[in-house]
Amino acid sequence: MRFDPFIKYFLYVLVLIEYSSQQITSISLNTTELNSLNCSSNEIFDFTKLECKKCPNNSFPLDKFNCKCNETFYFTINNGGNSIRCTPCKTGQIQTLDGFSCIEPPTSSCSSNIGIITDTDQYGSKLSKRQCIVCDDKFSKPLNGACKSCKPFVISENDNQTIETSTCNLNPSGGFLFFDNSVTIPFNNINSYFENSGASWLFNEFSLSAFRTCRIPNRRNMTSCQFLANLNVLKLYTRQPLMEQYDSLFNPEEPNSLPWLKYQEDLSSYYNLYSQNGIDSEFLKIKFKNKCQNTDLELISAEYDLWGTFKNFESFDIQKLNLCYLNSNSFDQDIISSPFTTSKILSKCSVDVQRLFELSDSKNTIFYDLYLKFGNGTKLLPIPVKIYETGKNKDDNLFRRFFLLETTSSKNSADTKSTHIRFAKSVKITIELIPGKSNGEIYPPLIEIEYDTARREDKKIVYLNFEIEYKINVSNFRKVFFILFGTLSGLAFLYSCLSIWNWNRRSGRFMIDIITIFKFLMFLISSVGNSIMIALACISIYWFIVYRNQMNVILFLPDKLQEKIYGTFLIIAFCLKLVDVIYLILVQTSFDIFFIDWEKPKNDEKSLELKKRLPPIDKNNQTSLIMEQIKEQNKISCWRTLFVANEWNELQTFRKINTTIHLILVLFLLKVINLEAYTRQECQPDRNDITSDTPYSFILRLGISFLVFTGVEFFQLFVYTVMYSRCIEDKIGQFVDFCSISNISMLIMTHTQYGYYIHGRSPHGQSDTSMYQMTQSLIREEIDMSAKRGLESNSNHQTFSIKVPNKFIKEYSKKRSVNRAVRRDHITSSNEFEKRMLAYTKLNNFLISFLNNSIRGINYSVHERNICENLFNIEFKQPIKNGYFYKDEIDCFTDVIYFGKEKTLFLFDLVIFLFVDYLSESYILAALIVYITSKILKIFRSDLGRRNLSKKTLVDKRFLI
Numbered sequence: 034m035r036f037d038p039f040i041k042y043f044l045y046v047l048v049l050i051e052y053s054s055q056q057i058t059s060i061s062l063n064t065t066e067l068n069s070l071n072c073s074s075n076e077i078f079d080f081t082k083l084e085c086k087k088c089p090n091n092s093f094p095l096d097k098f099n100c101k102c103n104e105t106f107y108f109t110i111n112n113g114g115n116s117i118r119c120t121p122c123k124t125g126q127i128q129t130l131d132g133f134s135c136i137e138p139p140t141s142s143c144s145s146n147i148g149i150i151t152d153t154d155q156y157g158s159k160l161s162k163r164q165c166i167v168c169d170d171k172f173s174k175p176l177n178g179a180c181k182s183c184k185p186f187v188i189s190e191n192d193n194q195t196i197e198t199s200t201c202n203l204n205p206s207g208g209f210l211f212f213d214n215s216v217t218i219p220f221n222n223i224n225s226y227f228e229n230s231g232a233s234w235l236f237n238e239f240s241l242s243a244f245r246t247c248r249i250p251n252r253r254n255m256t257s258c259q260f261l262a263n264l265n266v267l268k269l270y271t272r273q274p275l276m277e278q279y280d281s282l283f284n285p286e287e288p289n290s291l292p293w294l295k296y297q298e299d300l301s302s303y304y305n306l307y308s309q310n311g312i313d314s315e316f317l318k319i320k321f322k323n324k325c326q327n328t329d330l331e332l333i334s335a336e337y338d339l340w341g342t343f344k345n346f347e348s349f350d351i352q353k354l355n356l357c358y359l360n361s362n363s364f365d366q367d368i369i370s371s372p373f374t375t376s377k378i379l380s381k382c383s384v385d386v387q388r389l390f391e392l393s394d395s396k397n398t399i400f401y402d403l404y405l406k407f408g409n410g411t412k413l414l415p416i417p418v419k420i421y422e423t424g425k426n427k428d429d430n431l432f433r434r435f436f437l438l439e440t441t442s443s444k445n446s447a448d449t450k451s452t453h454i455r456f457a458k459s460v461k462i463t464i465e466l467i468p469g470k471s472n473g474e475i476y477p478p479l480i481e482i483e484y485d486t487a488r489r490e491d492k493k494i495v496y497l498n499f500e501i502e503y504k505i506n507v508s509n510f511r512k513v514f515f516i517l518f519g520t521l522s523g524l525a526f527l528y529s530c531l532s533i534w535n536w537n538r539r540s541g542r543f544m545i546d547i548i549t550i551f552k553f554l555m556f557l558i559s560s561v562g563n564s565i566m567i568a569l570a571c572i573s574i575y576w577f578i579v580y581r582n583q584m585n586v587i588l589f590l591p592d593k594l595q596e597k598i599y600g601t602f603l604i605i606a607f608c609l610k611l612v613d614v615i616y617l618i619l620v621q622t623s624f625d626i627f628f629i630d631w632e633k634p635k636n637d638e639k640s641l642e643l644k645k646r647l648p649p650i651d652k653n654n655q656t657s658l659i660m661e662q663i664k665e666q667n668k669i670s671c672w673r674t675l676f677v678a679n680e681w682n683e684l685q686t687f688r689k690i691n692t693t694i695h696l697i698l699v700l701f702l703l704k705v706i707n708l709e710a711y712t713r714q715e716c717q718p719d720r721n722d723i724t725s726d727t728p729y730s731f732i733l734r735l736g737i738s739f740l741v742f743t744g745v746e747f748f749q750l751f752v753y754t755v756m757y758s759r760c761i762e763d764k765i766g767q768f769v770d771f772c773s774i775s776n777i778s779m780l781i782m783t784h785t786q787y788g789y790y791i792h793g794r795s796p797h798g799q800s801d802t803s804m805y806q807m808t809q810s811l812i813r814e815e816i817d818m819s820a821k822r823g824l825e826s827n828s829n830h831q832t833f834s835i836k837v838p839n840k841f842i843k844e845y846s847k848k849r850s851v852n853r854a855v856r857r858d859h860i861t862s863s864n865e866f867e868k869r870m871l872a873y874t875k876l877n878n879f880l881i882s883f884l885n886n887s888i889r890g891i892n893y894s895v896h897e898r899n900i901c902e903n904l905f906n907i908e909f910k911q912p913i914k915n916g917y918f919y920k921d922e923i924d925c926f927t928d929v930i931y932f933g934k935e936k937t938l939f940l941f942d943l944v945i946f947l948f949v950d951y952l953s954e955s956y957i958l959a960a961l962i963v964y965i966t967s968k969i970l971k972i973f974r975s976d977l978g979r980r981n982l983s984k985k986t987l988v989d990k991r992f993l994i
Contacts, residue, residue, distance in 0.1 A: 072097070078346075079114050091119040098343070101132065108132045113255035127163075133252060137162030234444045240264055243341075247291075248282050258282070259341030262292035263400050266434045267442045267455075269420055269484065270295060296417055296431035303417060303431060304476055308467050312414060316467070316474035317407060319373050319586035325716035327373040332478075333413060335402040339441060349403060354460045354480075355499035356437060357382035359392065372462045372478060375586055377714030378501040379728055383494045386487045389438060389456055398439040405477060416478055423458060423485040435482055451489065458485035459498040466589055468506035473587035503589035510572065510591075511598060518568040518602075525560030532556040535907045539787035541839065555616050559937070562609030565602050566940055569947075570739045572599070577736030581711060590714055596731045600951055603735075607948040614941045614970065617934060621685075622977035624929055625782035625849070626985045628677060629880045631794045632669050632776045632801055670801045673775040677793075678988040680768050681779070685930045685978040687764055688938065690749040692967045695942075696960040698745045703737070703956045712737055729954055735947060738956075742943050750935075765924055765932065769793075769831050773822045774807075776800035780880060781929055786842060786912060789926035792831040792884075796820040824884070824918065825895055832921040833895070838912040840891050841883065848876040873987055893918050931974065942967060 072078050072085035077094050079086040088100035092115075095101035102108055102119035107128050110118040122128065122135035129136045129152045136152045143150060143165025152163050243264065246257040265279055283291050296303060311317075320329055334349035351372055352358050357380050403416035417431035437460075440451035461481045467474045487495060533553040542549060579588050703709045707720040712733040719725070758766075772779060772793030782788035796819045797810040813819045823830045837845075849872075882888050893916035902908055906925070910917055927933030942963050949959035983990035 077115060086115050088115050089117060089119065091121070092117060102128060104128055107135050108252065110251045112251070112253045134159075136160070139163035139165070141165055143167075232445060233442050234446050234449075235267075235442050236264065244278055244282075256341040259292055259337055259343070260339075261341075262294055262434060263337065263339060263341060265294060266400060266432075266436060267439065269422065270430070270432055293415075293433055295433070298431065300417075300419065300429040300431060300479070307476060308469075311474075312412075315408075316470070317405070317414075317477060318473050319375070319464075319475060321584045321586070324584075325374045325376070327371055329407055329409060330373040331371065331406040331410070332416070333404040333406050335404070337400045337402075339398045339400070339439075344399065349401075351462065351501070354437070354457070354462070355380055356384070356389075356457060356460075356497050357499060359437075372464060372501045374716040375503055375580075375589060376501070376716040377503060377590070377728060377730075378499065380499040381496065383496050386454070386491045386493055386495055389487070389495070390440065390451075390454055390489055393438045393440045393454055393456075394451075398436055398441060400434050400436050402434050403480065414477055416480060419479065419481040421481075421483055423483055435480070453486055453488055455484055455486050456495075457482050457497075458495065459483040459500075461498075461500040461502055463502045463504055464589075465504035466506065466587075468508070471587070473583075473585050475586075502592070505589040505591060505595075507591050507595045510576075514568055514572050514599075517571060518564060521564035521567055522561055525564045526557065529553060529556040529560050531905060531907070532560075535905075536784065538908070538911065539784035539836070541785045541842070555613075558609050558616075559613040562606050562613055562944075563940065565606040565609070566944060569599060569602060569606070569735060570743075573732050573736035574739055575736075576732045577711075577740070580733070590730045591732055593731075599735065600731065603944070603947055603951055607944045610937075610941045610944045613937060617937055618970065618974045618977065621929055621934075622974065622981045624981070624985075625780075625788070626681075626982060627780045627876065627880065628674050628986055629778040629780060629793075629884070630669065630674060630776070630877055631778065631881065632673065632799060634669055673777055673800060674986075675988060675992050677772060677775050677777045677779070678982060678986060678992070679994055680771055682975075682979055682982055682993045684764060684768055684932065685982075686971045686975050688931050689753050689935045690746060690939075692942070692964065695745055695749060696964055698748075699741055699946075700956060700960050702741050702745070708737060708741065709734075709956060731951060734950060734954070738947055738950060739943075742946060746939055765927060773831065774800060778880075778884070781926065782845075783929060786839070787834070787836050787908075789921070789929065790824075790833045790835050790918065791926065792822070792824040792833070794822075794824075794884075796822050830920050832924060832926055833918040834908075834921050834925050835893070835916060835918050836908055836910070836912045837893070837916040838891065838914055841916060844879060844891070845876070848872055848879060870987075892916070895920065898922075930978075 075094065076085040076087050077096075077098055077100060078084070079098075088094055091106045092100045092102050099113060100115045100117050102117065104127050105122050106119035107122055108117055109120045110116070111132065125137070126135035127138050128134075139150050139162065149166060149168070150163055151166050152160050154160060154166060239260070243257045243261040246254040247261050261279055261282075279291075279294075298306060317330065319327060321327060332349040332351065334345070334347065335343070336345040338344055403418070404413040405416055406413055415433060418433060418435050419427075419429070420432055420435060421427045436457075438454060438456040440454045442455075443451040443453035445452070459482070463479045463481065465476045465479075467476060485495065487493070530553075533549060533556055536552055536556075537543065537549060576588065576590070580590065707723065709729075710718040710720045710722070710725070712729050713725060713727040714730050714733075715725070715727050718727075769791055772791055773795055775793060776795035776799065778793040779791040780788065781790075795810075796814060800807070802810070810819070814822075821827055821829050824833065879888075883891060883893070886892050895918045896910075898908075898919050902919075903923075908917065908919065925933070931938060945963050945966055946956075946959045949962045950956060953959070979990050979993045982988065983993060
């Protein structure tokens with residue numbers, strides 16, 4: 034920008050022609066009633082009060098902002114606006130051109146080509162009356178209605194001094210001369226702000242003249258004061274002589290006569306003052322008329338050019354603070370233009386330094402004073418600004434006025450180009466909820482600006498940031514979270530104590546040992562992991578629902594640092610659930626399993642006849658006895674056992690839900706329906722906008738993930754329970770039926786004295802029959818012409834949880850020990866294998882005898898659990914002498930396979946999904962990792978389960994498909 038030298042002579046002389054505006058008040062939280070700028074024809078807009086006012090008596094509006102005395106009156110006080118006092122002239126006199134004295138009216142006219150009508154001569158001396166002065170081309174010339182002296186003007190700051198008593202031995206500044214006895218400002222340290230840039234033409238030429246013309250009593254030049262304020266802003270409010278001299282101009286009797294630049298309070302004091310009393314006991318709130326349409330709060334800006342001239346007073350578009358959009362030559366109309374919507378904005382861009390110079394050189398430097406309009410549009414509150422420089426320490430000082438970029442202060446002369454540029458590298462608007470308030474009261478907005486500098490010869494890229502941040506004190510939420518987590522953890526501890534007590538009773542242990550402590554830790558790990566997940570679900574779902582549905586804003590989103598605590602707990606939950614699932618798989622693949630075959634050997638007529646002819650077996654011959662028993666056992670087909678074993682092997686990894694379908698539905702909702710859009714930090718996100726770069730909120734992603742993932746889980750459980758298992762296929766029920774058809778029962782010992790029993794004894798006596806006989810048997814059962822399938826007569830109940838006495842365990846363990854010994858020896862001889870077969874037969878016969886209650890001293894009875902036992906999965910009776918069979922009404926025996934541990938597996942899938950999304954912010958990647966993990970665990974569980982099934986039974990794993 035090129036500055037005509039004429040500015041030096043014209044800028045400050047015409048005191049009344051320029052208009053100005055003032056700050057609302059020097060008191061931080063005082064407000065002003067706001068009236069329209071459209072004042073009537075006999076009013077001016079007074080920026081000291083931001084309202085329309087009439088001019089005093091004997092004056093009239095000179096323009097929209099200043100009053101002027103009538104023709105026959107002169108100014109005794111003129112501080113701009115309507116702050117004037119008019120005194121009548123003597124009879125026959127009129128006002129001088131400057132308005133501060135009276136003079137005789139002109140008696141003749143003159144041609145504007147050679148002279149002008151004025152009340153001073155061509156050297157600036159006052160005349161006795163207005164005359165036609167012919168300008169002397171040597172010393173002056175006509176310009177804009179006056180003779181412009183070729184020498185500097187002489188200005189008196191004291192009415193007692195006159196031009197006639199002055200000499201030319203004066204102090205020049207900005208085209209003006211001041212008397213020797215006037216106070217001066219030392220020029221060291223104020224000429225240039227930039228390092229190695231030389232003397233600043235702007236500060237060197239105009240700082241002293243601005244200070245002098247601003248300080249003249251009763252005729253303060255308000256434009257000079259505004260310009261002087263702008264010079265201090267260019268110095269970034271550093272405590273140097275210029276700023277100190279500016280503060281000395283403040284007059285307590287005229288608090289609005291000087292632009293307000295700095296708050297007396299720092300940020301913390303300002304917030305404390307506001308939080309105690311508000312604004313006249315009223316607090317700011319963000320309210321929405323419709324969704325995200327703020328009805329009350331609005332930013333208003335007063336704008337000034339570099340020279341202090343007021344330019345505008347209007348609604349402020351926050352895009353003006355974003356140099357990224359200024360660089361694009363057009364503002365993005367889609368971006369929200371108000372910060373009072375709870376929509377977080379984070380804009381980043383890179384700009385070439387030369388482009389910034391082009392922008393600054395082509396545009397006037399604008400200075401802004403921001404206000405907040407509230408109270409139904411009737412009140413204004415000044416907005417504080419924090420200013421700091423890149424690489425320098427920050428402080429909490431608050432200021433009023435700011436700029437975005439400028440180069441003028443680094444010019445060495447009016448005609449040279451600037452050497453440096455200063456620009457707003459980072460601009461952040463912060464809106465914070467007041468802690469302890471429950472109705473969404475907020476602090477006044479705070480603007481933080483970080484300035485950086487660059488040289489014109491630099492060939493580099495600079496990075497610009499613009500951000501709207503909403504802050505909330507999360508101490509109460511954190512307290513609630515820890516209270517909730519602490520309560521749940523206390524319950525988890527009690528539940529773990531109950532679980533280890535129950536485990537000890539089922540295991541026949543009455544002493545605390547290392548194994549007991551280890552089991553307790555495993556119970557505690559599982560329970561605490563569940564507690565963390567519940568606490569995270571509660572806090573995140575609450576945040577999601579309230580934030581997305583608030584009309585009167587009471588909740589903002591936490592920032593990254595505040596969210597870190599929840600992310601930490603999520604990581605802990607992931608580790609705990611990982612240990613929990615691995616331990617679950619290891620436990621499930623270590624249970625004792627035995628198939629009880631009720632089938633009896635067939636004795637057809639030929640076999641009986643042959644047996645009668647053979648000599649009797651010598652019972653003292655052990656070999657002969659073993660061979661005879663094995664021959665009897667071998668008459669029973671093994672295919673039924675193989676089929677049941679294979680069915681059980683398939684059931685081991687069967688779940689109530691389909692993981693693949695589950696993840697597809699989750700991704701469909703989050704990505705295709707784009708519910709993920711609701712996790713962006715926007716007040717009103719658009720699901721159809723897939724290009725939005727608004728950052729996501731972790732707490733919102735956590736909340737919607739819990740809702741969607743859990744919702745799909747419940748949907749699949751509902752479909753399976755109500756529809757699939759009833760109308761299509763009930764694999765658990767089918768397995769129990771298959772056991773009955775196969776005439777094979779199943780005993781699963783999960784603890785030393787506790788386990789599960791599936792009664793599979795066929796009501797027809799035999800299952801190794803022809804198709805015709807099997808069909809006939811099923812028909813008889815259907816028309817109730819056969820016995821019941823249940824363990825008890827006249828009962829169809831086939832599944833039980835059992836507690837057996839020590840006598841049973843000793844006998845059971847004794848007979849199982851032979852199998853274990855043979856397995857360790859890897860069956861090196863046929864005789865050893867035959868011994869194992871014999872042990873199996875003996876154990877089978879023992880269990881059949883026990884189930885028939887035909888073993889003396891080892892009996893059992895059938896019971897039903899009471900409500901408390903069902904609720905906590907415990908048994909109060911101890912099997913001291915007799916065993917107890919509890920009817921399993923809810924298929925508790927499925928706890929030994931995936932099917933009964935759906936809750937644990939679901940929580941593990943969920944915590945993996947949340948954990949991966951926390952690290953990557955990608956639902957697709959999270960779903961992929963869940964799928965891969967579930968497949969790996971399924972393979973791992975299936976392989977270990979097949980090995981255990983083969984090891985605990987006679988079924989070779991090669992037959993387990």
